[in-house]
Amino acid sequence: MSSVMIEATELGRSFGATQALDHISFRVEKGQVLCLLGHNGAGKSTLVSILATVLPPTKGTARVAGFDVLREARAVRRRIGLTGQFAAVDESLSGRRNLLLVARLLGADKRQAAVRAEQLLEMFALTDAADRAAATYSGGMRRRLDLASSFVGQPQVLFLDEPTTGLDPVSRNTLWGLVRDMVAAGTTVLLTTQYLEEAEQLADRVIVLGHGRCIADGSVAQLKAQLGSSTVRAVLADPGTTAAALTALRAAGLEPCADDAGSTVTAAVEGSIGLAAVVRALDAAGVAITGISLSEPTLDDVYLALSEQRTRAPAGV
Numbered sequence: 559m560s561s562v563m564i565e566a567t568e569l570g571r572s573f574g575a576t577q578a579l580d581h582i583s584f585r586v587e588k589g590q591v592l593c594l595l596g597h598n599g600a601g602k603s604t605l606v607s608i609l610a611t612v613l614p615p616t617k618g619t620a621r622v623a624g625f626d627v628l629r630e631a632r633a634v635r636r637r638i639g640l641t642g643q644f645a646a647v648d649e650s651l652s653g654r655r656n657l658l659l660v661a662r663l664l665g666a667d668k669r670q671a672a673v674r675a676e677q678l679l680e681m682f683a684l685t686d687a688a689d690r691a692a693a694t695y696s697g698g699m700r701r702r703l704d705l706a707s708s709f710v711g712q713p714q715v716l717f718l719d720e721p722t723t724g725l726d727p728v729s730r731n732t733l734w735g736l737v738r739d740m741v742a743a744g745t746t747v748l749l750t751t752q753y754l755e756e757a758e759q760l761a762d763r764v765i766v767l768g769h770g771r772c773i774a775d776g777s778v779a780q781l782k783a784q785l786g787s788s789t790v791r792a793v794l795a796d797p798g799t800t801a802a803a804l805t806a807l808r809a810a811g812l813e814p815c816a817d818d819a820g821s822t823v824t825a826a827v828e829g830s831i832g833l834a835a836v837v838r839a840l841d842a843a844g845v846a847i848t849g850i851s852l853s854e855p856t857l858d859d860v861y862l863a864l865s866e867q868r869t870r871a872p873a874g875v
């Protein structure tokens with residue numbers, strides 16, 4: 559049996575004149591975590607909705623757990639779990655009743671449903687709060703309950719659409735641990751996020767979406783390798799000098815980018831010779847800095863560089 563659990567072939571989706579997705583193709587093997595990264599409106603939720611059979615594509619095909627998302631939607635639904643951006647729990651019910659309800663909807667008898675609910679409450683550290691209304695839960699507890707609900711049917715493929723948005727770092731770490739446990743048990747995960755750290759923590763492979771298109775595809779290490787061996791990060795004394803700094807570094811043969819606030823510029827370089835070149839170029843352009851460092855590239859650097867390339871690309875590219 560093929561171990562490909564998600565297969566998208568030339569997927570496209572438009573909403574009127576908006577092309578939300580275009581020419582998206584990829585495969586995910588059993589037990590892998592694919593992370594979709596992208597800015598607001600990049601097309602992440604649209605892609606998840608198509609794969610989870612919530613939305614039909616306008617072009618292309620997709621198979622999940624071996625079944626076609628259009629022609630065999632019911633078979634797909636029986637094998638997947640979906641956790642959206644907003645926790646889909648019934649707030650008036652207790653955590654336990656939420657899980658019992660989902661289990662009964664999926665066809666479990668009363669006893670099976672009770673056993674499964676108990677297991678999941680334990681697994682997601684909700685046993686103590688099991689009989690309280692979900693309305694009294696914290697954001698992190700609600701996300702855990704939501705994730706537990708999507709796990710009632712022991713899905714082969716789990717879709718997580720921005721699962722940790724709005725969670726504090728501790729809750730986020732807990733959730734990452736739960737996702738790792740699921741993957742260790744053989745579940746295939748497709749995760750969307752705007753948090754690059756989340757991709758670094760969980761992903762075997764990352765696809766970066768930009769305006770509905772795939773703009774990068776590879777492991778975190780491969781994406782970082784595209785940027786050269788290291789990154790120089792210079793903190794500008796005056797954000798008003800950002801344009802001058804970028805011009806000077808481009809003239810020195812580098813491809814710099816600035817953070818949103820314009821207070822830091824980064825550039826990929828080859829080792830410490832590159833660091834000296836940055837210092838010389840900024841000094842010659844009269845750009846004062848308050849700090850400079852040389853580091854291995856992070857996924858943030860990759861993302862910034864890709865966004866920068868997109869911004870500089872001519873219209874229509």
Ligand SMILES: Nc1ncnc2c1ncn2[C@@H]1O[C@H](COP(=O)(O)OP(=O)(O)OP(=O)(O)O)[C@@H](O)[C@H]1O
Nearest residue numbers: 573576577578596597598599600601602603604605
């Ligand atoms: N039902 C819809 N009707 C019209 N346009 C839509 C609809 N759903 C999505 N879009 C448009 O499709 C594009 C992709 O949206 P999508 O929600 O997939 O992006 P996203 O990457 O998930 O963004 P976010 O991170 O903000 O959730 C956007 O331009 C959005 O406005």
